[in-house]
Amino acid sequence: MRTDRLEAFSDGVFAVAITLLVLDLQLPPTNVSLIQGLADRWPGFAAFGLSFAIIGIIWVNHHALVGALRVVDRPLLFLNLALLMSVVLLPFTTSLFARYLVRGGGDAHVAAAIFSGSSLLMSLGFNVIYVWIIRHPALRYDATPPRSSVRATLRFGVGGVVYAASIGIAFISALLVFVLSALVAAYYVLDQVTSSEPVES
Amino acid sequence: MRTDRLEAFSDGVFAVAITLLVLDLQLPPTNVSLIQGLADRWPGFAAFGLSFAIIGIIWVNHHALVGALRVVDRPLLFLNLALLMSVVLLPFTTSLFARYLVRGGGDAHVAAAIFSGSSLLMSLGFNVIYVWIIRHPALRYDATPPRSSVRATLRFGVGGVVYAASIGIAFISALLVFVLSALVAAYYVLDQVTSSEPVES
C-alpha cells in the first residue's frame, strides 16, 4: 500500500485538528471590558499556543517518520489511526485544561492529569509506530537500521517520561504541568531546528 | 477522469468528519465534580471511540478499493459522493445515539435504530461501489476479477447484515446495538491486520 494516501489523510486530520483549536478561543462575556475579558481567559490563549505547538511538533515528526517508508502495511495504518485519535482528542483535553485552570480548585488537578494523559497517549502512539518501523526493515527505503535510531528513541522517550510524570505532578500543581509541557515543546523545537539539514526533494 | 482528485476530496471529507467527532465531546457541566461530570458522559466517549473506529475502517477500505482503479467514471464519482454523505452523517447520528443512551427511555431505542440505519447506509454505499468496480473491468488496472472478490464480498456483507439486524435489535436494547457495532469494528480491524502484507509503493 502506498504511503501517499496515509500522508494525505494524516495531513488532513492534523490540519483540521490544529485549526479547530481556534474554536476554543471563545469571545469574552460582554459584561466586563474587552481587555478584562481577554485577560481573564489567559489560560485559554496559553493552552491554544501550547496545543498548537504540540500538534505542530508531532506533525513534523510524523512527516520525518513516514518519509522513511517505502510501503505501508495494514497494522501501520491502524497504528496511525490510533495516533490520529490521540491528536483529535487534544483540542478537547486542552479545552478542559484551560477551563479548569481558570476556575482553579480540585478539578484543575484532574483536568491537568487528563491533559497529561492525552499527551502521553500521543507520545506512546508515536513511539509504537517508531518501533514498528524499526522492526520491519521491509517497509523502509533503507533496510539498514537508521544510525540515529538510538538517539531518536531516547529523544522520543523524554516526552513520554515527562508526560507520564506530569500525571502525578498534576495533583501537586496544575500550572506546573502547563510549564513542563511548554518546556518539552520548546526542547523539541530547539532540538530539531539546531539539528537541521536540508534534504533533496 | 483521474483518481487522484477523487482520493484527495474523499480523504479531505474523511479527515474532517473524523476530526469533527471531537466537537461532540462537550465539556461537562460545572455544578458537579469534573470526574463525576465525565463519568456521566461515558456514552459520549464510547460513541466517539466507536465512530472514530468506523470511519477509520471505512477509510482503510476506501483506500484499498480506489487503489485498484485506473480511471474513474462519472457514476462512480456520484456513488462516492453518496458514500461520503453517509460518512458525514455519522457524527450526527453518533451524537444522537450518545445523548439518548445517557438519557435512556424509549427514545434510546429510536436513536440506536437511527445509528444502525446510518451505519447500514455506509455499508450499502460501500458495497454498491464495490459491485460497480467488479462489474466494470475497464476501470481497473487489472481487468481479471480479483481472486479475493468472493471473500471480500462476504466480508463486506457481514457488516451490512449486522447493521440491518441492529435496526431491529435497537428496540430490544440500545446498549446491545452499541456492543454489536463495536464487535463488527473489532472484527474488521483484526481481519485486516492479520491478512496484512506490504505492497510496493
Add this chain to the structure above:
Amino acid sequence: MRTDRLEAFSDGVFAVAITLLVLDLQLPPTNVSLIQGLADRWPGFAAFGLSFAIIGIIWVNHHALVGALRVVDRPLLFLNLALLMSVVLLPFTTSLFARYLVRGGGDAHVAAAIFSGSSLLMSLGFNVIYVWIIRHPALRYDATPPRSSVRATLRFGVGGVVYAASIGIAFISALLVFVLSALVAAYYVLDQVTSSEPVES
C-alpha cells in the same frame, strides 16, 4: 503556476464545506419525543441533502474544468477564490433557509430568496471561470476550443437561469424554490451520469 495546489486547496475547501453541513443538523429539543423532534426538523434534513448535492455537483464540475488546464494564471486563482467564497457561504444560507422554512411566515420568502441568490452566485462564479478558460487557450492542454463548449455553456446556463428566476419565485412560495433547486440538482446528476465515459488516468 501549477494546477496541483489550486486543486488541493479547492478540494480542501469543498471537503470542509460539505462536511460542515452536518453541524446544521442540530439535536432535537428534549421536551418532545425524538421522532417528533426529528420530524419537526425535516426541512433541516432536506436542506442538508440538497446542499450536499449542490456542493458535490459543483465539485465534480470543478474537477472536470481544472482537469483541462495546463497552467493557472493569477486572475484564475482569484476567480477560483470567489467561487470558493460562494461555496463556503452555502452552509450558512442553507441553514437560514431551513430555519425559516420551518417557521414559515414572510421571512421564509426572504430566506428562500437569499438561498437562491447564493446558488446564483456559485453558478455565476463557475460560469465566469468557464468563460475565462475558453478565452485563454494558452492555459489549456488542448488549445482548440472544446467541441462540447456550446453544449456545456447551455447546460451551465440552465442552473443560472433557474436560480435567478428562483429569487423572484421565492416571494410566491419558499417551498417551490426548494423543489426547483432539487430538480436542477437531479438534472445535473442524471445528465452527467448518462454522458459518462471513463478517461485515461
Add this chain to the structure above:
Amino acid sequence: MRTDRLEAFSDGVFAVAITLLVLDLQLPPTNVSLIQGLADRWPGFAAFGLSFAIIGIIWVNHHALVGALRVVDRPLLFLNLALLMSVVLLPFTTSLFARYLVRGGGDAHVAAAIFSGSSLLMSLGFNVIYVWIIRHPALRYDATPPRSSVRATLRFGVGGVVYAASIGIAFISALLVFVLSALVAAYYVLDQVTSSEPVES
C-alpha cells in the same frame, strides 16, 4: 525534506481556516424580521468578506513562495507553523472585531487594534519566511537571487506598515481600520492580477 507535505498540510490549514469563517455568520435573532436581523449584523458579513480575502491572498502568496523551493529545512517548517498559527487566529480576531464594531464603544477600538495586530503577525510571519528563503539559496531551485526580490520585499512591506499603523489608528476609528485593511487587500489582488503571467506546469 520534500516540499509536498509542507504544501499539503498548509493547504489543509488554509482551507479549514477560510471555511471556518462561515461559522461566525450566526443566524439572526428571531425577535426581529430577517432583513432587519441581517442588516444589524452587516459588520459580520463585511468581516467575513475581508478575512476571506486576507486568507485567500496569503494563500496565493504562500503558493508562489513555496513553489520556488527545492527542499525545506527544519527551521522553515517551524517558521511555516508560526505563519499558520497567525492564519488560524484570524477567524477569532475577525469575530471579535465584527462583534465590537456592531456594539461600538471603547471596546471597538481595542478589538480593531487586536485585529490589526493579528494581521501584522501574519504579515511578519510571511516576511520572515521570505527573508529566510532569500538568505538560503540552497533551498531554492534557482540559487541566484530572484530579480523581483526588491520589488516583492517592498510590496510585502506595504501590508506590514499599514497593519502596524492600524494598531494606532484603531484608537481613532475602528471603522477606518476596516477600510484600510480592505484597501490593502484590494491593492494586493489588483497588483497580482495585473502582473499575471501563466507559468508552465
